[in-house]
Every structure is written in C-alpha cells, then in structure tokens.
Amino acid sequence: AQRVTQPEKLLSVFKGAPVELKCNYSYSGSPELFWYVQYSRQRLQLLLRHISRESIKGFTADLNKGETSFHLKKPFAQEEDSAMYYCALSGLRNRDDKIIFGKGTRLHILP
C-alpha cells in the first residue's frame, strides 16, 4: 500500500537546537518526495522536493531508498520555523498523479 508516515504529531525544540522531522514512506514504484510547510493561518507551500536537492531556509532532506525515509533536517532551529510540516509522495514516472500526504507534524520552537 502507498503510504506516508510522520510518526510525530508535535515536536518541540529549543531555538538554536537541531531539528529533525521524520518521514517514512511505502511506495511500489519510483517516488518523488516533498515537504510542504504551513505557517499559521497561511496556505500550504512547497518547502523542498527531493529531486531538486536544494536547501531552503536552512532545511535539507535526503531521500534514503534503503530505509524508505525522507527526514527533514535543520542544524539550528529559529523561532520562525514554527509551523505545520507535511511530507508528501507522488509517482515520479507514472501518470497516476495521486499525491499522498502524511498527517503532518507541528513544529514548535521554544525561545
């Protein structure tokens, strides 16, 4: 079954500490993985996608096919990072473009 699992509903981290938001997936084909972020009272917006290999706002994520994971990391948390984060998956090569979201992790940065 195709599935995205974010094991933590809430993650509280002190400002300046490292952040890791976990995402594991199950997919039978070649997946494309994304991280979306939703700041308070705003729309969801793309943070990262694995094929672009970018670092956005200090966040990085590496696709680990062996562990079927796409964890989001940042070395030093900032207060403005407080938001809801969703991991998502899509088929990279087939035309069934159903996008599967995890249930989200709320990141709370403590001062």
Place this chain on the structure above:
Amino acid sequence: EAQVTQNPRYLITVTGKKLTVTCSQNMNHEYMSWYRQDPGLGLRQIYYSMNVEVTDKGDVPEGYKVSRKEKRNFPLILESPSPNQTSLYFCASRETGFGAGELFFGEGSRLTVL
C-alpha cells in the same frame, strides 16, 4: 501572478443548505484536487481531477461532489451539508506527467455547518 483562488474564504451555513466552494487556477494545470484539513487528521483528499471531464474519488468523498467542465475551475459542491463537514478546505493544482512538480494551494475555505 500564478495562483489558486478559492471562494468563499469563510462560510457559516446550516445543515442541509446546498453550497458550492469555487476554485480557479491561472496556471493551465491539468491536475486539480480538493483536500480537507482537520486537527489530528492532517490533509485528506476528497476528490481530484486529472483533466477536463475526468474526476476521481479521493480518500473521503462521501457527501461531496465535484465537476471539471473547464480546465481552470474545479468547484466543490456540498449538496446537503452536515456538521461533520465543518472543516478547512484547500484546493490545489499542479502539472501532470514525469516529475510534475509541486502542488499549488489556495488560501483555504473555512466552513462551519451548524
């Protein structure tokens, strides 16, 4: 400016009174989708559309209808709303095909059914 526009942004209605939430995108995207967002349940897909006149059920389609008569518009219809449809609704669109890229989301429509 590339955008997905939803209306209304806020709505309070009563049980059984039909309503439509409109969604329009100006990016010529083939794929459009509706999600509802509830605390503790994350984003759940209601319906999606791969192209004009092509729609498919998502994970929670009960109580909803959609139509895709034009590429840019994908309205969500609640024929007889019930209180369990009180939620925050998001419309989204994207390209299709190989490495299709990100989903663009609307600002959300907060619906309360009394």
